[in-house]
Amino acid sequence: MILLTRRLPGILYSYRYVVYSAATIISTFIYFLFKWNLLCVNLQAWRHVERVCSLFDKGLALGSLCAPLCISKDILSLTCHSFQSAKDAVFSAEWHDIKLVFKSVPMDVQPIHWYDNGVLKYPTEKEFLSTIRTIVKRKLNLTLAYDTAVRLTHLKPSYEEQDLKKRHLEMDHLWYLLQDNEYLLSTIFTDKDIFPQPIGTCGPYFAVEYLEPIRITTGVFSVEDSLATWSLKLKLALNILDLLEELDSSFREPFHLCDIKLNHFGYTSNRKKLKFIDLNMAFPRTIIASLFKDLNFCDKDLDCQYLDCKAMCNKTSNMCDNLVTSDNHQIICEKIFLGWRMSNTVQVPGLLISEYTPDELASILRQCANARPDTELKRRLYDIIYEVLQAVNV
Numbered sequence: 039m040i041l042l043t044r045r046l047p048g049i050l051y052s053y054r055y056v057v058y059s060a061a062t063i064i065s066t067f068i069y070f071l072f073k074w075n076l077l078c079v080n081l082q083a084w085r086h087v088e089r090v091c092s093l094f095d096k097g098l099a100l101g102s103l104c105a106p107l108c109i110s111k112d113i114l115s116l117t118c119h120s121f122q123s124a125k126d127a128v129f130s131a132e133w134h135d136i137k138l139v140f141k142s143v144p145m146d147v148q149p150i151h152w153y154d155n156g157v158l159k160y161p162t163e164k165e166f167l168s169t170i171r172t173i174v175k176r177k178l179n180l181t182l183a184y185d186t187a188v189r190l191t192h193l194k195p196s197y198e199e200q201d202l203k204k205r206h207l208e209m210d211h212l213w214y215l216l217q218d219n220e221y222l223l224s225t226i227f228t229d230k231d232i233f234p235q236p237i238g239t240c241g242p243y244f245a246v247e248y249l250e251p252i253r254i255t256t257g258v259f260s261v262e263d264s265l266a267t268w269s270l271k272l273k274l275a276l277n278i279l280d281l282l283e284e285l286d287s288s289f290r291e292p293f294h295l296c297d298i299k300l301n302h303f304g305y306t307s308n309r310k311k312l313k314f315i316d317l318n319m320a321f322p323r324t325i326i327a328s329l330f331k332d333l334n335f336c337d338k339d340l341d342c343q344y345l346d347c348k349a350m351c352n353k354t355s356n357m358c359d360n361l362v363t364s365d366n367h368q369i370i371c372e373k374i375f376l377g378w379r380m381s382n383t384v385q386v387p388g389l390l391i392s393e394y395t396p397d398e399l400a401s402i403l404r405q406c407a408n409a410r411p412d413t414e415l416k417r418r419l420y421d422i423i424y425e426v427l428q429a430v431n432v
């Protein structure tokens with residue numbers, strides 16, 4: 039070893055301790071990049087496929103995507119998605135002409151089956167159906183129509199598994215999948231086409247349609263401020279407002295997005311529609327209120343806050359109010375359209391702040407960001423962005 043090192047170029051040898059330390063620091067750095075999911079390689083995505091396919095080969099995984107993943111192998115071009123994901127696995131893939139994103143669900147919840155004197159037991163169909171309805175009631179405060187509930191209790195919409203062993207495995211999978219807010223929302227509300235469309239599952243993995251990320255940069259990184267970019271930004275703003283309108287009015291009660299970031303929006307493949315990607319933090323209003331109520335104690339408003347979702351602290355009872363005070367429009371105006379304050383001094387310009395921004399738009403944006411906007415202000419905001427866009431496009 040020493041001999042080998044001696045043969046290294048002289049300069050490297052004289053600085054060998056520096057070289058050793060540098061190598062150690064660099065490899066530690068790279069190790070943590072992977073460990074904290076800041077970096078990933080496509081190999082990791084393939085490893086997930088290997089894992090689920092080995093389950094499939096043993097008869098321990100089923101779902102509509104198992105065959106294309108493991109037998110015909112026509113799901114290709116696996117690409118991993120880094121960033122600290124709460125989910126174990128997030129990777130995109132191509133299946134013929136469709137781009138899809140695979141996600142895994144955690145399996146550390148109590149399973150649906152149990153043991154009775156060492157005998158493996160499963161709920162009956164009737165019990166399973168009512169359990170699923172109870173979950174949906176608890177997670178979304180929604181009483182499912184019978185047909186929708188039946189659809190949720192099967193992996194394939196119009197197929198009833200007759201083989202009891204396979205049916206039990208299907209129940210196991212469904213049970214884990216349905217705990218996941220994203221799987222739940224995209225499966226229940228497929229017909230509304232507001233959330234990413236579900237495509238299929240295999241074992242504890244499900245796939246949804248791939249959404250094109252927003253390529254427009256804002257803030258300090260937006261260097262090119264051409265009129266063409268400005269027009270794109272205005273269009274995006276209108277698409278975002280359309281989506282918020284749907285979240286407000288398409289459901290029995292409004293949906294709140296508690297983790298709003300520009301990179302949580304994405305366009306469908308035909309670029310016709312903008313959807314929200316991060317459904318783990320999207321909840322109906324009463325559910326957020328009950329999340330706050332479960333906190334039991336607060337002494338300031340800041341205690342009644344869950345990412346972007348907020349309520350007020352009742353100083354008499356020291357409990358969060360039952361009323362959600364945050365509002366999707368207000369958060370979007372503040373964090374996305376107007377910009378945000380860095381360390382209370384530097385104002386980072388948002389999507390709609392540029393040299394082309396008319397004063398009237400800036401003023402409406404400030405109003406909208408400062409207090410929960412009413413219907414009138416929401417309409418004025420939409421109209422003025424629309425007008426500015428028309429003026430740019432002539």
Ligand SMILES: Nc1ncnc2c1ncn2[C@@H]1O[C@H](COP(=O)(O)OP(=O)(O)OP(=O)(O)O)[C@@H](O)[C@H]1O
Pocket residue numbers: 119120121122123124125128139141234246247248249250251301304315316317318
């Ligand atoms: N349907 C999709 N289409 C395109 N990209 C997606 C899709 N779903 C997830 N991604 C990408 O994978 C990343 C992580 O996915 P997801 O949002 O589900 O996990 P997360 O734990 O909520 O991560 P984060 O909150 O950091 O974004 C997203 O930020 C996005 O870049």
Ligand SMILES: *[C@@H]1O[C@H](CO)[C@@H](O)[C@H](O)[C@H]1NC(C)=O
Pocket residue numbers: 179291324325328
């Ligand atoms: C569920 O919704 C109903 C009707 O909107 C409401 O009265 C009830 O308080 C909600 N339940 C919970 C747990 O929030």
Ligand SMILES: *[C@@H]1O[C@H](CO)[C@@H](O)[C@H](O)[C@H]1NC(C)=O
Pocket residue numbers: 352353354355359
């Ligand atoms: C605060 O809680 C007390 C006790 O529960 C209640 O009487 C009061 O009306 C609440 N105040 C507000 C502003 O909601």
